[in-house]
Amino acid sequence: MPLIPDFGIIILCGGESRRMGFPKALLPFGSQTMLEFLVHKSLTIASEIVVVLSPGQKLPPLPPKVQLIEDQVAYQGPLTGMQSGLSLISKVCKTAFITATDSPLIMTELIEFLYSRMDANDIVMPFDGKYHYPLTSIYRVQPVLNQINTLLSENRHRPFFLLESLQSNIISTTELRAVDPNLGSFRNINTPMDYREILRIANLPVPFNFQATKINMEFYGVPRLRTGVHSFVVEAETVDELIRELSRLFPQLIHHVICNHSLHPAYKLMRGTTEFLTDPSTILNPDDQILLLSVDAGG
Amino acid sequence: MTPGYHGKYLRIDLSTLFIDFPPIPIGVISDCIGGVGLGAWILTRETISGYDPLGNQAALIFALSPLVGTPLTTSAKFAVIAKSPLTNRICDAMCSSHFAIAAKKLGVDAICITGKSDKPCILFMDSLGQDNVSIRLVSADSYWGQSASETESSIRSDQGTEWQILSIGKAGEMQIPFATLSHDGRHAGRGGLGAVMGSKNIKAIAVRGDKRTIISDPEATIRIAKSLSQRSFSPATAKYRELGTVANLLVFNRFESLPTRNFQEGSFQEAQELVKYDLAPARKITRNSCAACTIGCEHIYALDSKSGAAQKGVRMEYESLFALGPLCGVSNSHQVLEASSLCDFYGLDTISTGGTIAFLMECASRNLIQDDTLIRIKPEFGHGDTVIQLIHEMMSDMPGIYGELLRLGSRGASRQIEQGSIAFAQQVKGMEMPGYHPRKLHAMALGMAVGCRGADHNRTGAYEIDFRDHSPDASAIASSVIETEDKAAIMDSLILCKFIRGVFTDFYEEAADMLCAVTGLAHSRESLIASAKWIVNLRKSFNQREGWLPSEDCLPSSIFVNSEDHENGLTQDRLEAMILHYNLGRGWSSEGFIVLDPNVIEQLIITENSF
Numbered sequence: 049m050p051l052i053p054d055f056g057i058i059i060l061c062g063g064e065s066r067r068m069g070f071p072k073a074l075l076p077f078g079s080q081t082m083l084e085f086l087v088h089k090s091l092t093i094a095s096e097i098v099v100v101l102s103p104g105q106k107l108p109p110l111p112p113k114v115q116l117i118e119d120q121v122a123y124q125g126p127l128t129g130m131q132s133g134l135s136l137i138s139k140v141c142k143t144a145f146i147t148a149t150d151s152p153l154i155m156t157e158l159i160e161f162l163y164s165r166m167d168a169n170d171i172v173m174p175f176d177g178k179y180h181y182p183l184t185s186i187y188r189v190q191p192v193l194n195q196i197n198t199l200l201s202e203n204r205h206r207p208f209f210l211l212e213s214l215q216s217n218i219i220s221t222t223e224l225r226a227v228d229p230n231l232g233s234f235r236n237i238n239t240p241m242d243y244r245e246i247l248r249i250a251n252l253p254v255p256f257n258f259q260a261t262k263i264n265m266e267f268y269g270v271p272r273l274r275t276g277v278h279s280f281v282v283e284a285e286t287v288d289e290l291i292r293e294l295s296r297l298f299p300q301l302i303h304h305v306i307c308n309h310s311l312h313p314a315y316k317l318m319r320g321t322t323e324f325l326t327d328p329s330t331i332l333n334p335d336d337q338i339l340l341l342s343v344d345a346g347g
Numbered sequence: 348m349t350p351g352y353h354g355k356y357l358r359i360d361l362s363t364l365f366i367d368f369p370p371i372p373i374g375v376i377s378d379c380i381g382g383v384g385l386g387a388w389i390l391t392r393e394t395i396s397g398y399d400p401l402g403n404q405a406a407l408i409f410a411l412s413p414l415v416g417t418p419l420t421t422s423a424k425f426a427v428i429a430k431s432p433l434t435n436r437i438c439d440a441m442c443s444s445h446f447a448i449a450a451k452k453l454g455v456d457a458i459c460i461t462g463k464s465d466k467p468c469i470l471f472m473d474s475l476g477q478d479n480v481s482i483r484l485v486s487a488d489s490y491w492g493q494s495a496s497e498t499e500s501s502i503r504s505d506q507g508t509e510w511q512i513l514s515i516g517k518a519g520e521m522q523i524p525f526a527t528l529s530h531d532g533r534h535a536g537r538g539g540l541g542a543v544m545g546s547k548n549i550k551a552i553a554v555r556g557d558k559r560t561i562i563s564d565p566e567a568t569i570r571i572a573k574s575l576s577q578r579s580f581s582p583a584t585a586k587y588r589e590l591g592t593v594a595n596l597l598v599f600n601r602f603e604s605l606p607t608r609n610f611q612e613g614s615f616q617e618a619q620e621l622v623k624y625d626l627a628p629a630r631k632i633t634r635n636s637c638a639a640c641t642i643g644c645e646h647i648y649a650l651d652s653k654s655g656a657a658q659k660g661v662r663m664e665y666e667s668l669f670a671l672g673p674l675c676g677v678s679n680s681h682q683v684l685e686a687s688s689l690c691d692f693y694g695l696d697t698i699s700t701g702g703t704i705a706f707l708m709e710c711a712s713r714n715l716i717q718d719d720t721l722i723r724i725k726p727e728f729g730h731g732d733t734v735i736q737l738i739h740e741m742m743s744d745m746p747g748i749y750g751e752l753l754r755l756g757s758r759g760a761s762r763q764i765e766q767g768s769i770a771f772a773q774q775v776k777g778m779e780m781p782g783y784h785p786r787k788l789h790a791m792a793l794g795m796a797v798g799c800r801g802a803d804h805n806r807t808g809a810y811e812i813d814f815r816d817h818s819p820d821a822s823a824i825a826s827s828v829i830e831t832e833d834k835a836a837i838m839d840s841l842i843l844c845k846f847i848r849g850v851f852t853d854f855y856e857e858a859a860d861m862l863c864a865v866t867g868l869a870h871s872r873e874s875l876i877a878s879a880k881w882i883v884n885l886r887k888s889f890n891q892r893e894g895w896l897p898s899e900d901c902l903p904s905s906i907f908v909n910s911e912d913h914e915n916g917l918t919q920d921r922l923e924a925m926i927l928h929y930n931l932g933r934g935w936s937s938e939g940f941i942v943l944d945p946n947v948i949e950q951l952i953i954t955e956n957s958f
Contacts, residue, residue: 266601268594268597268598268601269586269590269594269598270582270585270586270589270590270594273589273590304582304585305582307582312582312583313583314581314582314583314585314586314849315582316815321601321602321603324815324816339601341598342585342586342594342598343814343815343849344583344586344587344811344848344849345595345598345599345810345811345813345814
């Protein structure tokens, strides 16, 4: 695949990885780490690669061609990372694609497609009807860098604000299906469950220490009636993940037991018969017995 | 006239056939609302201390509510109130459907029956085309011995289908202290109210009328009714619509709270065997609902074709399932259905029937029954055919069987058997405990111990606390139990079905809105909370007048574990600590005596200010 002239790729990897509980850049992805995988994929279409990291962040070994730059201050959001990356790349590139280290399924064909729609615009940004994707977008380096400097001086930290004053080509994700039918380029990783799902799509094994927590689920009453299932094993790290997994496994519970990604108030989850699970971030333990039952326990 | 009310009750003395219509003061209507609240007021007013619940002086009250006849879902209900022959304490039980609507059309808010007919009779009350209610007594000779449902059908066939009928079965005729009375297959089940009716020689009551009550704000009432109906189809009622209360069985078993073999255990190994029809729609033959109800919780199950029971199907609820199944160690669902059907046929409370049989089984297992004159069957846990046989024996005076003993209920039977058997009579104040094992469910343990009508799961929702939160704090549990009792007092006075309780976001606020729309009275959240406390106090004051003692607020001693095992059960000390907090939280003495100025209650009861 020929390299795009005067074109670079900036990979932001300085996030906290709080929900993941492990640095995303170091997550195994086949025989490589996630960041290594993304860098090697980027090198097939871009001559310049910049990795933006947080101060003191550990990275896997990367090719010498890759330039590194640390954020001035850690965890200030993507706009400061974009500022760091664009300022470094501005000396050698006119346009750049910005992505994040947790998007290993990004397709180079999609990057080329977005680049082809640059024309006289400063930004080419995908939009799915609800969300914009600034970390899957092409930017004209100098005008965007100037505008980021202005925004940050005004203490405005959202990449979305770039669209206010720069000429932009907003591309529907529907159109992008022509080059990325499943829109895998837009999948990112926030939780171990997301990580396992992306590995599954990439047909890669789940490392031992990221194997899902297996819990024993028991259904009572209406959930049991509607699913025809009483007890089974399910993988989930947290209560929130469990509810999402139940929605995926049992769509018949949606709108009846699970509404808007949470349990309807008429139902509850319990760990054993003593602990009521009301906080979605509650960590589940291997071999937990989790009960899903009606709040109206009596007659 | 206050909208939603007729402002008076019908008082009938069966001994003299004198009837009159005492007014109900506006203050009583405001404070007591209707249902159990109004019934408690009338009962206290119409009886004297120490009367025999089956004697001439006993009053049997049917109390309606301002919501009856409105389009508000689940409101077609009535309360039956009397002094229980099982407990000698106040008893109120709910029943529902068309009888409530027809009785309200008589033009009264309640019916109070005292005295006694000299012969078995049907009591007809009629206001159709008349200014006021007239009564007549018709011989019940041709109906005596029939089941309640047979009686109902026969009377409607003989007299016309415009009559709505309330009837007792053979158990009521025999004045068994846990006999039910019923309408359209629904029972006012607990505490032997059917025996009170039987003691007055009334086989059935038939009502018809055409007196309507006005609604203060029809538009608001319809708006509220539509909203409530819509919400009644929400997930909050799905359990009742889709499964019925039998769904509780597996849950309680999982929580080790399913009373098994006379409360000796909290889980039943064969629960799955029973539950196989819980989730098998094929075994259900239909689903019914009361008049004016959008939930439809009644799941009717097919009986085994070999069954000799008279009914084609049987309505099954968790309480019947538990009492005639795990409580007696029975796992054969056919036999449990048949036993439940028999109870319906005779008019027996299933909980007390199962509880008394289970008590007998435990006594037999402990060799406490050594009467050689008892010749028939050996009461052993796990034998469904034995349960069925013992139910038949309950209805028989044949010598050498258990009938006479069983008809006493578990507390009464333990007094005959003696030998410390009272420890295994799983009752409070004489009323057999429902299907909530108090060893694990401590809030429910408190709720049952202090319940005015005895071991009870309807006048308290205390089990909700056990399934919602686990607080080790006795004071917090007591406060929550008071809250659930208060809420139940208002629901049972409005009257609304408790199966709709889950749809309310702020129950008191919404209840006040309903009452304001229907009656025009200035009800508010605060006034209803105050009313709840009035109603609870009224019932307690009745019991106190009838000789209540603090020692009655307790559980059978076999329920308790010793202090070393307190992690896995309930100690007597813990229950007593919770009772103390409960009494103080109610504003009573530490022993539980009501310390409101008795004159205040007396004043409320005797006030004669009419509208």
